[in-house]
Amino acid sequence: MYNMDRLFGEVAERGHVCVGLDTAVDYIPERERRRAVSDAQAALIFNRAIIDATADTAACFKVQIACYEEMGLAGLETYAETLRYIRGKGRLVIADIKRGDIADTALRYAKAHFDGDFEADFVTLSPYMGMDSIEPWLSWADSKGKGAFVLMRTSNRGMRDFEYLELNGKETGDRTRRVYDAVGEKLSALAAAKKGKSGYGAFGAVVGCTGRGEDAAVRKRYGSLFFLIPGYGAQGGGAGDAAALLKDGNGGIVNASRSILKAWTGTLSPDGASNAKDADNAFAAEAARRAAVNMRDDIRAALAGLKG
Amino acid sequence: MYNMDRLFGEVAERGHVCVGLDTAVDYIPERERRRAVSDAQAALIFNRAIIDATADTAACFKVQIACYEEMGLAGLETYAETLRYIRGKGRLVIADIKRGDIADTALRYAKAHFDGDFEADFVTLSPYMGMDSIEPWLSWADSKGKGAFVLMRTSNRGMRDFEYLELNGKETGDRTRRVYDAVGEKLSALAAAKKGKSGYGAFGAVVGCTGRGEDAAVRKRYGSLFFLIPGYGAQGGGAGDAAALLKDGNGGIVNASRSILKAWTGTLSPDGASNAKDADNAFAAEAARRAAVNMRDDIRAALAGLKG
Numbered sequence: 001m002y003n004m005d006r007l008f009g010e011v012a013e014r015g016h017v018c019v020g021l022d023t024a025v026d027y028i029p030e031r032e033r034r035r036a037v038s039d040a041q042a043a044l045i046f047n048r049a050i051i052d053a054t055a056d057t058a059a060c061f062k063v064q065i066a067c068y069e070e071m072g073l074a075g076l077e078t079y080a081e082t083l084r085y086i087r088g089k090g091r092l093v094i095a096d097i098k099r100g101d102i103a104d105t106a107l108r109y110a111k112a113h114f115d116g117d118f119e120a121d122f123v124t125l126s127p128y129m130g131m132d133s134i135e136p137w138l139s140w141a142d143s144k145g146k147g148a149f150v151l152m153r154t155s156n157r158g159m160r161d162f163e164y165l166e167l168n169g170k171e172t173g174d175r176t177r178r179v180y181d182a183v184g185e186k187l188s189a190l191a192a193a194k195k196g197k198s199g200y201g202a203f204g205a206v207v208g209c210t211g212r213g214e215d216a217a218v219r220k221r222y223g224s225l226f227f228l229i230p231g232y233g234a235q236g237g238g239a240g241d242a243a244a245l246l247k248d249g250n251g252g253i254v255n256a257s258r259s260i261l262k263a264w265t266g267t268l269s270p271d272g273a274s275n276a277k278d279a280d281n282a283f284a285a286e287a288a289r290r291a292a293v294n295m296r297d298d299i300r301a302a303l304a305g306l307k308g
Numbered sequence: 309m310y311n312m313d314r315l316f317g318e319v320a321e322r323g324h325v326c327v328g329l330d331t332a333v334d335y336i337p338e339r340e341r342r343r344a345v346s347d348a349q350a351a352l353i354f355n356r357a358i359i360d361a362t363a364d365t366a367a368c369f370k371v372q373i374a375c376y377e378e379m380g381l382a383g384l385e386t387y388a389e390t391l392r393y394i395r396g397k398g399r400l401v402i403a404d405i406k407r408g409d410i411a412d413t414a415l416r417y418a419k420a421h422f423d424g425d426f427e428a429d430f431v432t433l434s435p436y437m438g439m440d441s442i443e444p445w446l447s448w449a450d451s452k453g454k455g456a457f458v459l460m461r462t463s464n465r466g467m468r469d470f471e472y473l474e475l476n477g478k479e480t481g482d483r484t485r486r487v488y489d490a491v492g493e494k495l496s497a498l499a500a501a502k503k504g505k506s507g508y509g510a511f512g513a514v515v516g517c518t519g520r521g522e523d524a525a526v527r528k529r530y531g532s533l534f535f536l537i538p539g540y541g542a543q544g545g546g547a548g549d550a551a552a553l554l555k556d557g558n559g560g561i562v563n564a565s566r567s568i569l570k571a572w573t574g575t576l577s578p579d580g581a582s583n584a585k586d587a588d589n590a591f592a593a594e595a596a597r598r599a600a601v602n603m604r605d606d607i608r609a610a611l612a613g614l615k616g
């Protein structure tokens with residue numbers, strides 16, 4: 001069974017929220033940082049609290065490795081422990097590593113992130129160098145069910161620089177074909193070759209919610225690709241934007257990081273005063289849980305609105 | 309002073325060879341692996357021997373992080389120690405990490421690889437998400453002279469999938485503009501904004517030697533970009549192909565990994581028998597030194613041929 005099928009099941013059961021553990025040190029309550037022997041340890045203890053609090057609500061978790069690499073070797077130990085903790089709870093985790101290198105090197109990366117210290121259920125990949133930087137990862141779909149989300153059309157300002165460039169030659173339906181279409185077409189071919197019970201391929205795509213009105217067309221055109229959807233919340237996308245990228249109420253997960261991890265900084269105590277200064281991990285975790293529940297419900301409501 | 313200017317000086321003094329420390333475990337002589345307490349330790353001891361033997365000949369070193377990630381946390385310690393060893397000798401090292409992520413995340417990656425445990429002099433970057441995944445790294449050019457090589461036109465089979473796609477609209481001189489041209493144009497603008505004494509920008513490009521006859525035109529079109537040139541040796545490129553990408557005898561480094569690190573496996577003992585089975589690191593290092601010297605001289609000869 002592909003992990004993508006398991007993820008499809010988690011979305012059906014729990015909703016579309018992917019909790020992004022982009023744990024920057026300043027996301028952690030100050031008193032918890034002081035209590036820990038290192039920032040790397042503080043990040044691990046914080047992550048465990050967030051994971052415990054959001055596990056019922058989250059379809060899956062995504063761990064941004066840059067936040068841990070920044071802390072050096074100790075940070076990467078926390079990264080490894082965070083993955084292990086999530087998987088130990090029987091839950092799915094995406095290693096947000098955006099790797100993209102060829103042949104032998106891709107095989108080495110795949111072994112690094114699908115086995116051993118850094119084992120994850122999914123990775124994110126970057127397609128620039130071509131499909132020989134993607135295909136070597138696929139053998140792990142058969143052996144261990146592993147999956148990947150390949151960058152296709154992201155949600156950042158810079159997406160216009162290369163992803164949006166118009167290609168020469170054939171048109172795609174009613175509009176010009178762009179670089180991201182070329183990526184989507186190759187990924188659709190992969191999905192057809194490794195299609196799971198859910199109807200989605202073992203490898204999906206990163207497609208951001210841009211709110212630009214073209215998202216429903218992208219969803220329709222690449223129907224076999226399960227989407228990892230960034231851009232929600234702190235990055236500007238709303239529930240309606242995300243819903244436009246979801247097919248029949250499934251087919252994608254919506255990532256949010258800051259708006260969940262930092263929810264505690266905007267949380268008021270019962271007497272109306274902001275008690276962020278006195279916050280601890282339990283306080284942060286409860287705020288994160290509520291933020292994740294609200295996000296899940298907002299997306300469900302938006303989907304119901306699309307149907308209605 | 310930008311590291312790119314220092315690299316220009318190293319090329320002028322030592323030639324164009326970049327020794328790629330893509331140290332796979334089976335590149336290490338068997339008796340050395342047995343002697344070490346772990347493969348990660350064996351890789352570190354092997355790397356030191358290769359670095360010592362080739363330092364006079366190499367313009368710089370490149371360390372492929374995938375080979376170390378594959379060994380987990382212990383492998384990343386070897387990665388960190390290898391960078392430290394090269395920099396401790398006063399020599400330049402490129403972290404071949406091909407990172408590409410946006411804004412905050414790019415800043416975190418930059419801190420991870422330009423400071424702390426994993427500090428390198430240069431990194432490799434992937435441009436797919438756009439220039440907001442490249443620009444955050446630039447602040448380190450001013451503060452510590454750091455540099456980068458951004459994937460532009462690589463030398464693998466899959467380069468045709470996306471890098472070579474023809475763009476709609478304006479033509480570039482006598483030929484169609486491709487995705488890699490869009491990358492090259494953006495990088496040239498960066499190079500103009502951060503130009504060093506050598507005439508090259510602080511950030512350069514990865515341009516593979518393909519032997520396809522178009523390399524001289526690429527060299528001419530992107531004159532302000534210092535090139536990191538893969539594809540030599542085991543990947544099929546020859547000295548003439550590499551020379552076509554070098555301007556006035558400088559302006560690029562040519563990476564070789566397997567053909568240097570594994571030179572010992574094809575080396576004969578004085579009595580004519582292959583003694584790869586009895587090889588140790590000293591034997592491998594001497595073979596690597598000779599391979600690097602031959603490569604340096606081959607490229608110099610090819611450059612002299614171009615001038616003649």
